[in-house]
Amino acid sequence: xxxxxxxxxxxxxxxxxxxxxxxxxxxxxxxxxxxxxxxxxxxxxxxxxxxxxxxxxxxxxxxxxxxxxxxxxxxxxxxxxxxxxxxxxxxxxxxxxxxxxxxxxxxxxxxxxxxx
Amino acid sequence: xxxxxxxxxxxxxxxxxxxxxxxxxxxxxxxxxxxxxxxxxxxxxxxxxxxxxxxxxxxxxxxxxxxxxxxxxxxxxxxxxxxxxxxxxxxxxxxxxxxxxxxxxxxxxxxxxxx
Numbered sequence: 419x420x421x422x423x424x425x426x427x428x429x430x431x432x433x434x435x436x437x438x439x440x441x442x443x444x445x446x447x448x449x450x451x452x453x454x455x456x457x458x459x460x461x462x463x464x465x466x467x468x469x470x471x472x473x474x475x476x477x478x479x480x481x482x483x484x485x486x487x488x489x490x491x492x493x494x495x496x497x498x499x500x501x502x503x504x505x506x507x508x509x510x511x512x513x514x515x516x517x518x519x520x521x522x523x524x525x526x527x528x529x530x531x532x533x534x
Numbered sequence: 535x536x537x538x539x540x541x542x543x544x545x546x547x548x549x550x551x552x553x554x555x556x557x558x559x560x561x562x563x564x565x566x567x568x569x570x571x572x573x574x575x576x577x578x579x580x581x582x583x584x585x586x587x588x589x590x591x592x593x594x595x596x597x598x599x600x601x602x603x604x605x606x607x608x609x610x611x612x613x614x615x616x617x618x619x620x621x622x623x624x625x626x627x628x629x630x631x632x633x634x635x636x637x638x639x640x641x642x643x644x645x646x647x648x649x
Contacts, residue, residue, distance in 0.1 A: 453637060453638075455640075460642065461622055461624075461642055461643040461645070462640055462641070462642040462643065463577065463624060463626070463638075463640035464640070465637040465638070465639065465640075468637055509576055509577075521579050521582065521590060521592075522567075522579065522638060523579075524576035524577055524578075525576060526575070526576055527576055
């Protein structure tokens with residue numbers, strides 16, 4: 419079963435507009451972490467934002483914010499004031515488990531295209 | 535310095551060749567990771583090293599052999615690969631394997647083609 423689901427294979431947004439990328443997850447572990455990464459065409463994975471399962475407030479990092487709804491098991495990424503350089507693949511990921519047995523599982527990704 | 539470096543950037547090898555991928559970080563991270571990423575797919579975890587010891591092997595074929603000579607270096611030795619092993623190989627590091635809030639920093643990857 420999919421642990422991380424990203425239902426939007428592709429999204430378009432106009433420059434300077436806000437966009438929301440969806441992510442839902444499935445876990446029975448009470449302690450987990452949720453991450454968003456950006457992957458430009460160059461290939462490098464760039465860390466954007468993190469949300470812990472026990473965090474009371476939604477995470478924010480500059481133009482990025484994470485809309486965390488624990489009961490719905492969703493962790494959507496909101497990018498405000500989109501820029502042309504935001505065009506890339508975006509992956510949602512979850513870390514479960516503790517100690518050396520922990521690992522990161524990625525969703526299938528959403529390709530974001532920012533247009534003029 | 536939040537940089538993870540990987541060499542080479544591109545590698546073309548035959549099925550009988552032996553080659554190695556290298557990864558280096560100087561952030562003092564004690565966990566290092568190898569991922570394989572096929573085109574238009576998410577990264578898939580291959581190996582995790584924690585404090586220079588192999589802690590996770592995701593049932594990777596033995597033609598891939600990881601090595602962690604010290605806390606800054608991670609190698610992936612390749613031997614007798616198949617064309618389906620062609621992919622982007624990403625290295626990552628984090629402060630401590632398993633601590634949920636420590637993000638992984640990724641290198642730029644090695645694009646491997648097996649002919």
